Amino acid sequence: MSATAAISVRGLEKSYKGSRQARSPVLKGVDFEVARGSIFALLGSNGAGKTTAVRILSTLLKPDAGTALVEGASVVEEAQRVREAISLTGQFAAVDEILTGRENLVLVAKLRHLPSPGDIADGLLERFDLVEAGGRKVATYSGGMRRRLDIAMSLIGSPSVIFLDEPTTGLDPEARLEVWKVVKELTEQGTTVLLTTQYLEEAEQLADRIAILHGGTIIANGTLAELKALLPPAKVEYVEKQPSLEEIFLSLTGSTKQGDHS
Template sequence: MSSTVMEIKNVKKSFKGNEVLKEINITVNRGSIYALLGPNGAGKSTLLKIITGLLNSDSGRVTINNINVAENPTAVQKLFSFSSQNTTVDGVLTGYENLVLIAKLRHEPNPRNVALNLLKTFRLIDAKDKAVSNYSGGMQRRLDLAMSLVGDPEIVFLDEPTTGLDPSSRLDLWNKIKELKSQGKTIFLTTQYLDEADYLADKIVFLHDGKIIATGSPDEMKRIVGENKLFIEFNNILDLEKSSKLLQIYSPQQTNSCELSINLTEEIKTTLNIFSILTNEKIVIKSFKMITPTLDDVFMTLTKGRKS
């Protein structure tokens, strides 16, 4: 079986003369988490609707398991589930009733067992007989994700899955998404949260103004900004000047009157060597910190000067 589960080739889309998507090309590998990252209005939700057959592109094509989505949407839609940014749960029904209903609609042979197993998996079993309108936002999102897994889809599409959730509920849902990957599912999600993409994704695409401006793993993206940095603060200018000479091989940069900055090309080895040199020369440091580039830094670098 091919490692490629989905291909997006030269997809374009315009609305009333406004080009929303411009020559989008993406390849998604089976069993991975793929994050489409960008601000509101970047075109993320439009692309997701095209991928899932809810909207036609103006040109280009999308294939899932080598099936053309536009030509055979019914066959493709049997392979995946789609959870939108607005939960589709019925607030009047209980969590159990919501899941049983979906299981029946998807012709599961034992809908009650399917519902109970998913409620257990998503830690909702104690609330199974409560009306969903009484669930917290995090519980509703977990139920929505559980409903999307009825029928054991190969691919799960998630549109802004943690919008509106508190930090604890976000982390809980993130871990559930990672569990799905460990079970062999392919996850394709859109998000405007850079920390979400950093935590979850094997590969990310930065979408800006309808165009892909960068793609790669989170670590590859961070290298666009540069290496990790070590900042060392000294007690006085004399210690700084002496240290700057001792550490010349690492090209230290003075950032203020008593602080040096050093790029960490080999993070652990370089850091240990630096502290060994300073200790041997009995130089006392006041403080130190290590700074790692974030995806926020990457996005600011990539979009600087671009049309928004």
């Protein structure tokens, strides 16, 4: 495993018990690494195992086999060290609608026993362009504002690695662009981001590297340019047409359509 990687995964396996106690494999030997300060997208259809991988990496679930290190610490044997280095944001914003945006931030800072929780809250409100909305109840926020607040809350305590599990699910296009802007800014400030998504355009716009998870294994892993090179050269007619990430994904997974959205 690379010493420069923020996340290193080797041979990760996980199965769940079915209705007749039979084991149903979800991850069948997953390997990948995430460089520090980069955005890594784990791309896959519904049921591909993306959320299972994130739950293992964030110490919420134990693997059946394989190893996973986050900032050099084992997710199984050094779970507390991993938890101190990471933050996790799920598919739905974990914010309290009764409280104001600022009160949500102050509450989390106090729960983490950090000094000057008010200053921390004010700094994050400014960083995420929520100063004017900070005194309003979260119930009045748009979807994009809630998601920005949720990500801001996840950064309290300065985690070096953040897991974003399908962060733009259910958001309209404008709100999705807001979240994309925030994610890009995170890596500019040195945070490592592992992003799971089923939106091909999202991976194409954000990720430094993209891994396609299909059938429980990683079937492709590389930069967008490297993935495009897996398909035949572009046909040149009047203009050169490069393959889109959607075409790459469908070709590699053998699908005729993208599949369910989740």
